[in-house]
Amino acid sequence: MKKFLILKVVISILCLAGSVWATEFDNLGTSGAQFLKLDVDARVVSLGGANAAVSRGAMALYYNPAGIANLDENSVAFSYTDWIADIKYNYLAYARPFPGFGNVGLHLAVLTMDDMERTTLEEPDGTGEMFGANSWVVGISNAHQLTSRFSFGVTAKYIREKISELSSGSMAFDFGTVYYTGFRTLRIAMSTRNFGTDTKFGGTELETTFDQDNDATTAPVEVRLNTESHPLPLTFRLGVAYDFEFNEDSKLLATLDGYNTRDRGQQGSVGFEYSWQERLALRAGYKIRVDEESVAFGGGYDFEIPDFGNLGISYAWADLGRLQNAHRFSLVLNF
Numbered sequence: 001m002k003k004f005l006i007l008k009v010v011i012s013i014l015c016l017a018g019s020v021w022a023t024e025f026d027n028l029g030t031s032g033a034q035f036l037k038l039d040v041d042a043r044v045v046s047l048g049g050a051n052a053a054v055s056r057g058a059m060a061l062y063y064n065p066a067g068i069a070n071l072d073e074n075s076v077a078f079s080y081t082d083w084i085a086d087i088k089y090n091y092l093a094y095a096r097p098f099p100g101f102g103n104v105g106l107h108l109a110v111l112t113m114d115d116m117e118r119t120t121l122e123e124p125d126g127t128g129e130m131f132g133a134n135s136w137v138v139g140i141s142n143a144h145q146l147t148s149r150f151s152f153g154v155t156a157k158y159i160r161e162k163i164s165e166l167s168s169g170s171m172a173f174d175f176g177t178v179y180y181t182g183f184r185t186l187r188i189a190m191s192t193r194n195f196g197t198d199t200k201f202g203g204t205e206l207e208t209t210f211d212q213d214n215d216a217t218t219a220p221v222e223v224r225l226n227t228e229s230h231p232l233p234l235t236f237r238l239g240v241a242y243d244f245e246f247n248e249d250s251k252l253l254a255t256l257d258g259y260n261t262r263d264r265g266q267q268g269s270v271g272f273e274y275s276w277q278e279r280l281a282l283r284a285g286y287k288i289r290v291d292e293e294s295v296a297f298g299g300g301y302d303f304e305i306p307d308f309g310n311l312g313i314s315y316a317w318a319d320l321g322r323l324q325n326a327h328r329f330s331l332v333l334n335f
Contacts, residue, residue, distance in 0.1 A: 030263050031231055031263040035111045038089055040081065041079060041314070044059070046273075046314070046316040049257070053255055059332060062093065065105070065176050075105075076333045077107075078093075080329045080330075081326065091110075092109075093106065093108070094107075102145075116130065134162055139156060141153060149179060157172050172193075172195060189241075190238050190239075206225040209223065239255060242254050251275055253271075256271075269287055283298045297317050300314035312332040
């Protein structure tokens, strides 16, 4: 019965992602809520963005909700991203076991930027008036370990974007699985992210007047401008991971992801993590067929807090080509 259920889950996810694999490059730039493509976990960044089979703890809520299915303690995660053009991206999440209901989690990611000066056709150098913009997503997740080898998770989330007095909102779901093959530490994972409603901006700034006759004696007509709707950046990802254990103290994690978003072609990520005594970690990764982004490096250290839990600190540096580079810091507290 459990094997039949697993098969149904896998087939459902593959069918859901079918339209993604068929995507062509002529859809480039047609999705909204592009901030959802950004990484939040410094560990994932330093692994080249590979995340499907290696996300763990509260960080997994953002990438693959199945990653919290085997969690047996509370997990809190926080990250800070210093992105390009003074853009900041922060993440906060909490996950815990919930007896009788699997494991549950909540996460919030917020993108902010400095205020900008408004420009118009008449005043292209600026009007002196400033406006702001921000984006955020909040989600709730539930995950179950259906067998000793197979886990499944789902996230429901709300996405909000705001530019000046215009805003948009949409609902979406993430689905994920993790399967341990039984061959040593080899695992295979799949995730489908941002499956939901289109996003469309609206607000008071779309209300204006129009003089259809260009005649001072004719009263202008009040009109409301319309904006186009855009689909979310639906993403399907397939990943594998394997641990090469050299001895009791050291091991090397190798992970590879292949993924496709609605508005891009096939891309990939490969990453390696060397860990010593499950405390010190050195990481390197590479993104395949991704404009500007390529190599990334990072590291981390896990501190044991006596009579409380474990605190993991990670840092990642990513090369963004002509956009220079980006830095990320993340903390994960398990207790």
